[in-house]
Amino acid sequence: MGSGDFAVFDQGSQMRAIRRVIESIADTDVTVLLLGESGVGKDLVARAIHAASARHDGPFIKVNCAAIPPGLLESEFFGHEKGAFTGADRRKLGQFEYASKGTIYLDEIAELPLTLQAKLLHVLQDFRFARVGGDGVIDIDTRVIAATNRDLDQAMAHGEFREDLYYRLNVVEIRIPPLRERKDEIPNLASGFLARFNEQYGRNKRLSAEMLARLVEYSWSGNVRELENAIRRFVVLSDGEHAFETLVAGGRNGHPNGHPPVPRPALIVTESLREIARRGAREAERKALEDVLERVRWNRTEAARILKVSYKTLLTKIKDHGCSRSLPR
Ligand SMILES: Nc1ncnc2c1ncn2[C@@H]1O[C@H](COP(=O)(O)OP(=O)(O)O)[C@@H](O)[C@H]1O
Numbered sequence: 001m002g003s004g005d006f007a008v009f010d011q012g013s014q015m016r017a018i019r020r021v022i023e024s025i026a027d028t029d030v031t032v033l034l035l036g037e038s039g040v041g042k043d044l045v046a047r048a049i050h051a052a053s054a055r056h057d058g059p060f061i062k063v064n065c066a067a068i069p070p071g072l073l074e075s076e077f078f079g080h081e082k083g084a085f086t087g088a089d090r091r092k093l094g095q096f097e098y099a100s101k102g103t104i105y106l107d108e109i110a111e112l113p114l115t116l117q118a119k120l121l122h123v124l125q126d127f128r129f130a131r132v133g134g135d136g137v138i139d140i141d142t143r144v145i146a147a148t149n150r151d152l153d154q155a156m157a158h159g160e161f162r163e164d165l166y167y168r169l170n171v172v173e174i175r176i177p178p179l180r181e182r183k184d185e186i187p188n189l190a191s192g193f194l195a196r197f198n199e200q201y202g203r204n205k206r207l208s209a210e211m212l213a214r215l216v217e218y219s220w221s222g223n224v225r226e227l228e229n230a231i232r233r234f235v236v237l238s239d240g241e242h243a244f245e246t247l248v249a250g251g252r253n254g255h256p257n258g259h260p261p262v263p264r265p266a267l268i269v270t271e272s273l274r275e276i277a278r279r280g281a282r283e284a285e286r287k288a289l290e291d292v293l294e295r296v297r298w299n300r301t302e303a304a305r306i307l308k309v310s311y312k313t314l315l316t317k318i319k320d321h322g323c324s325r326s327l328p329r
């Protein structure tokens with residue numbers, strides 16, 4: 001692969017170390033487990049592993065285990081034969097088959113129900129599987145990468161994740177640290193995003209030294225995704241600087257003691273009413289989302305039901321607001 005593909009990993013010592021791991025496993029087929037909070041760059045690393053491997057001309061198939069209703073997971077993974085169950089009116093290939101000669105990326109692996117964890121373990125041991133309702137076995141020719149933002153030790157301790165599956169998956173384990181632990185990358189990431197969005201939206205915004213210092217200081221609980229969104233808002237909004245100020249001045253997570261900050265009056269009076277309302281609504285939405293998720297212990301099906309949105313909308317909102325499951329103290 002060209003060195004350009006790796007440019008995003010050149011921004012700090014920790015990502016450079018991850019790049020070296022990716023390079024060293026490039027031409028092996030070992031299974032990789034990616035660990036890290038939401039928004040740290042797990043998808044990006046998974047794609048880089050695929051791109052660096054001999055399979056790079058093959059497909060890269062991402063399966064979000066949390067986005068598929070549990071009852072459909074097995075068929076989604078392994079496919080089914082016609083007549084396998086009510087409604088199976090024709091043969092359907094599973095993602096493992098589509099990923100043949102390529103890489104399958106199992107995101108949010110900790111959300112897999114235990115029954116499917118057992119099935120996946122067997123498949124990974126034998127490197128073969130059968131479609132649901134079929135008896136022919138199909139050999140797997142796929143590199144497996146799995147990822148989660150959950151604390152797997154804790155999930156295993158609670159009996160929610162199989163230890164044998166964990167050991168099968170973590171042949172190579174890559175932990176991607178949260179952005180607050182690699183602040184040295186923030187200036188480069190920010191200027192990279194700034195250049196990209198200026199170009200994309202035909203703007204010419206700049207970050208002052210003071211803004212940059214604030215960015216480095218901020219704790220980015222939504223990690224690189226939150227930083228990316230903040231820079232995008234800054235570039236797109238006509239009063240982006242205020243949006244930006246609001247972001248780094250506010251936000252529960254921006255403050256080490258976790259207390260909501262006192263709003264800065266000077267900023268509020270210069271904001272348009274519409275902007276204030278928009279921000280208020282967004283903040284209220286985030287708060288409701290976090291409250292409900294916490295209450296139902298991140299059971300997203302349940303949260304979607306309570307909030308009266310579709311499952312898919314809920315996932316989008318979670319991603320949008322950069323919510324992540326906080327670990328119990
Ligand atoms: N090192 C990086 N350089 C540039 N963009 C990054 C980097 N890490 C993450 N991003 C961007 O941040 C966002 C979140 O990354 P993603 O890989 O989806 O995180 P995760 O899968 O851990 O939630 C994506 O838009 C991604 O392109």
Ligand SMILES: [Mg+2]
Pocket residue numbers: 039042043107
């Ligand atoms: Mg991801």
